[in-house]
Structure formats: C-alpha cells, structure tokens
Amino acid sequence: MxxxxxxxxxxxxGGAVYRALESAVASTGATVDPGDLQTWMGTDKVQAITALLELGGVAPTDELVTATFARFKSELAEAYRATPxxxxxxxxxxxxxxxxxxxxxxxxxxxxxxxxxxxxxxxxxxxxxxxxxxxxxxxxxxxxxxxxxxxxxxxxxxxxxxxxxxxxxxxxxxxxxxxxxxxxxxxxxxxxxxxxxxxxxxxxxxxxxxxxxxxxxxxxxxxxxxxxxxx
CATH class of the missing domain: 3.40.50.1000 (HAD superfamily/HAD-like)
Known part of the structure; x- marks a missing residue:
C-alpha cells in the first residue's frame, strides 16, 4: 500500500492551509512564530491550534480552541473557493x-x-x-x-x-x-x-x-x- x-x-x-492556520491563531492575539507553524503543520489542526496558542502566549481554553478551529475552517473554505x-x-x-x-x-x-x-x-x-x-x-x-x-x-x-x-x-x-x-x-x-x-x-x-x-x-x-x- x-x-x-x-x-x-x-x-x-498554494499554501492556503498555512495561511488560514496562521491567520486564525493570530486573530486571538497570539504571536505565531514561522518555525512553530511549520513544526505543527501536518498534525491534527485542533492539536496544532492548541499548541500554537500556548506557544504564542495565549491560554488555549476549550472555548477559544473551538472558536479558533471554526475560524480556521471558514478561512480555509473561503480560500479554496477563491482559488480551488x-x-x-x-x-x-x-x-x-x-x-x-x-x-x-x-x-x-x-x-x-x-x-x-x-x-x-x-x-x-x-x-x-x-x-x-x-x-x-x-x-x-x-x-x-x-x-x-x-x-x-x-x-x-x-x-x-x-x-x-x-x-x-x-x-x-x-x-x-x-x-x-x-x-x-x-x-x-x-x-x-x-x-x-x-x-x-x-x-x-x-x-x-x-x-x-x-x-x-x-x-x-x-x-x-x-x-x-x-x-
């Protein structure tokens, strides 16, 4: 297989997933380091958001992670509609x-x-x-x-x-x-x-x-x- x-x-x-993840996390006020973003690419996106929030200085509460994940999916969907x-x-x-x-x-x-x-x-x-x-x-x-x-x-x-x-x-x-x-x-x-x-x-x-x-x-x-x- x-x-x-x-x-x-x-x-x-076109790198849309990177941009959507960075944007969603940054919208919370967290600082997104490019190296940290790369480290967490390819992982489960809820797990990635949780880690990036914490690394960026924002407490990853369940409510915030859920809202940030929803924003990530929305931004990614919009990016895919604009450029399939x-x-x-x-x-x-x-x-x-x-x-x-x-x-x-x-x-x-x-x-x-x-x-x-x-x-x-x-x-x-x-x-x-x-x-x-x-x-x-x-x-x-x-x-x-x-x-x-x-x-x-x-x-x-x-x-x-x-x-x-x-x-x-x-x-x-x-x-x-x-x-x-x-x-x-x-x-x-x-x-x-x-x-x-x-x-x-x-x-x-x-x-x-x-x-x-x-x-x-x-x-x-x-x-x-x-x-x-x-x-």
Whole structure:
C-alpha cells in the first residue's frame, strides 16, 4: 500500500492551509512564530491550534480552541473557493499506475472529515466502493483517513494503520508512506512503513533530511519509480 498526505503532497493548495492556520491563531492575539507553524503543520489542526496558542502566549481554553478551529475552517473554505486546489503534476497518473499494479492507495490528512470531504469533492476524487479497486479515468482511491477517524493524528501511526485496516493490508513492511512535513515522516516511521519525503511542500531537502526518511524525492509523481513500488 502507498499512503499519501494531502495538502502539499498530492494536492497543491498554494499554501492556503498555512495561511488560514496562521491567520486564525493570530486573530486571538497570539504571536505565531514561522518555525512553530511549520513544526505543527501536518498534525491534527485542533492539536496544532492548541499548541500554537500556548506557544504564542495565549491560554488555549476549550472555548477559544473551538472558536479558533471554526475560524480556521471558514478561512480555509473561503480560500479554496477563491482559488480551488488542484493535483500536483503527475499525481493522478502515479495513483493510477500504483493501483494498476495491485498497490492500494490511501490518503491521510491532518484535516477533519468535513474539510477533507469538501476538498475531495472539489477535486472530483472518489473512494472505490470495492476494495479490490476499480480503475477509472478520474482519481480513485482505496481509502481516505482523517483525524476524525482516529484517536490521535500524526506523528502517531494510527491513520496509516487504519488505512491498512480499511484496505486489508496486514504487513507494515508492505507499506510506503509519503508526505511533505517532518511529522509525516515521523508517522511513517512510527507505523513501521517506508518513509518518503516529498519536495512539493514548504520544506527544503535539507529540512526533510532532518527527519527519519528512507527516500526524499521531488514528488509523488516519481513514487512508482521507487524499488518498493515496482513489484
């Protein structure tokens, strides 16, 4: 199975999620350090907001976190309406190639289910009803796991393991997980999967090399070329 992150990895949203998260947290009066923002990207967004509020000097009460998360979702939705996200070059083709080889393809994300479903609908991407997996002209996935579906998001391995559960994959040694943040790599390593960093997000190769990666590649488009996916 190949497991991919969404924004910054398979989907180009122009950095909208970064801007929406920074804006929502800053609206509370918290100071948002760029390094802290990057550290918490890729994690569950409620968890990220809680941490960024505290780091920015604002007490993260339940009420404030809930309100800030609602603002984040509203700002992100507006950004996506103004400038719809799209797949990175070669990603639909890579997904189709992997699935044609019998490799299941799942997406995991730090978004909740509401945001994720809206994003997938705007892209026209669907989840196969039959886990054996039909192949079509549109992007078809075998599973999509959000932070709404597990007890904890990245760097916990639960989303990857839940994707395995949904697709009937039993051996973590047969799983590759790719993402554009350090927590993506940490989650892959914690899950026991092959960890792949991609350079389509905000981090440089040098920054990604600080994480626990097995490969660092230009993007998901070249994942079918990796030895682990050639069958």
């Amino acid at each position: 190949a497991v991919f992150d969404m924004a910054g990895t398979t989907i180009d949203d 996200p799209f797949a990175f070059d070669g990603v639909p083709e890579a997904i189709a190639i992997l699935r044609s080889r019998g490799i299941r393809v799942a997406l995991t994300t730090g978004f909740d289910r509401d945001v994720t479903d809206g994003l997938l609908a705007s892209l026209g991407w669907t989840v196969a009803q039959d886990p054996a997996g039909e192949i079509s002209d549109t992007v078809t996935l075998d599973a999509v796991v959000t932070t709404s579906d597990v007890r904890a998001g990245r760097p916990a391995p639960y989303m990857i393991h839940h994707a395995m559960e949904l697709t009937g994959v039993h051996d973590v040694r047969a799983v590759l997980a790719a993402g554009d943040t350090l927590v993506d790599l940490e989650a892959a390593r914690n899950a026991g999967a092959v960890a792949v960093g991609v350079l389509t997000g905000a981090l440089s190769r040098e920054a990604l090399e600080r994480g626990p990666s097995d490969h660092i590649v230009d993007g998901v488009a070249v994942v079918p070329d990796l030895a682990e996916t050639r069958g």
